[in-house]
Amino acid sequence: MATIVASADPITSYQTEGYCLVKGLFSKDEAKFFLEHYMELRKQPRGGDLAYETAATSNDPLTQYPRMINMHEWDEVSMKFLLDQRLKKILMDMAGSEPYAVQTMIYYKPAGARGQALHQDQFYLKVEPGTCIAAWLALEPIDEENGCMSVVPGSQNLPILCTIKSDTTQSFTDVTVPLSSEMRAVPVVMEPGDVLFFNGSMIHGSGPNVSKDRFRRSLIAHYATGDAQKLGTFYKAIDFEGNRVGLEANPGGSKCGQWVDQAGNPILELVDKQEHDKRDLRD
Numbered sequence: 418m419a420t421i422v423a424s425a426d427p428i429t430s431y432q433t434e435g436y437c438l439v440k441g442l443f444s445k446d447e448a449k450f451f452l453e454h455y456m457e458l459r460k461q462p463r464g465g466d467l468a469y470e471t472a473a474t475s476n477d478p479l480t481q482y483p484r485m486i487n488m489h490e491w492d493e494v495s496m497k498f499l500l501d502q503r504l505k506k507i508l509m510d511m512a513g514s515e516p517y518a519v520q521t522m523i524y525y526k527p528a529g530a531r532g533q534a535l536h537q538d539q540f541y542l543k544v545e546p547g548t549c550i551a552a553w554l555a556l557e558p559i560d561e562e563n564g565c566m567s568v569v570p571g572s573q574n575l576p577i578l579c580t581i582k583s584d585t586t587q588s589f590t591d592v593t594v595p596l597s598s599e600m601r602a603v604p605v606v607m608e609p610g611d612v613l614f615f616n617g618s619m620i621h622g623s624g625p626n627v628s629k630d631r632f633r634r635s636l637i638a639h640y641a642t643g644d645a646q647k648l649g650t651f652y653k654a655i656d657f658e659g660n661r662v663g664l665e666a667n668p669g670g671s672k673c674g675q676w677v678d679q680a681g682n683p684i685l686e687l688v689d690k691q692e693h694d695k696r697d698l699r700d
């Protein structure tokens with residue numbers, strides 16, 4: 418199967434395609450340092466663990482290794498990563514102005530763990546105007562076997578799509594977005610230190626880790642573009658000096674995009690979100 422290749426010109430790739438893969442932005446030693454650091458942190462349970470994981474059963478590997486969220490609020494290594502100057506430079510070149518830093522996450526994804534169904538980050542972060550940008554750092558070799566990320570080229574300018582139920586035997590989140598008949602998810606194979614950047618409309622996700630004994634650990638930061646005035650309720654933004662920035666809480670719009678067929682071609686129609694969810698997410 419085709420895979421995403423490193424971008425020769427990451428800034429242009431991001432601006433035209435909504436994503437770019439930057440090889441070796443962090444060194445292999447840094448990736449190893451992060452691995453050891455977060456394995457140590459994971460020994461302590463944290464409030465909020467498993468809060469977002471659905472259908473976790475006692476023998477689910479995610480029960481032992483849930484992802485952590487917003488570690489930068491209490492861990493200096495995570496704050497340094499979030500505000501890293503290399504990330505800042507690329508983000509500024511991509512988006513044209515200094516972004517706000519919003520979120521950190523670490524995914525452990527041990528062997529046998531479920532992935533995360535296809536989704537758009539703007540569904541959650543609701544940055545307005547502008548978008549959110551993810552910087553997804555591989556901490557070890559990541560491929561299809563251990564559940565690499567996939568992105569859907571061509572989705573970078575889509576509005577927030579209406580969600581449908583996901584297959585929770587494959588995904589720890591319970592909603593996903595349908596693709597048009599012309600769209601495909603393409604895997605992103607990465608080495609430790611590589612960073613995948615993508616915008617908030619980009620549909621992306623990952624499959625289960627089907628390896629026998631490999632983790633798939635990744636460290637993720639999310640940003641809001643510098644023109645943002647609003648941000649999803651519960652998210653907090655800071656600038657690159659670490660100062661809190663007050664953005665208006667955004668509960669989100671009332672419409673979502675739904676694929677409809679028009680003369681054999683898939684087009685997006687904006688529909689009432691509440692009506693859609695009542696119909697498509699009911700049990």
Ligand SMILES: O=C(O)CCC(=O)C(=O)O
Pocket residue numbers: 524532533538551553565566621622623635637
């Ligand atoms: O790492 C994964 O498997 C999914 C992460 C993701 O979708 C995200 O950071 O938005």
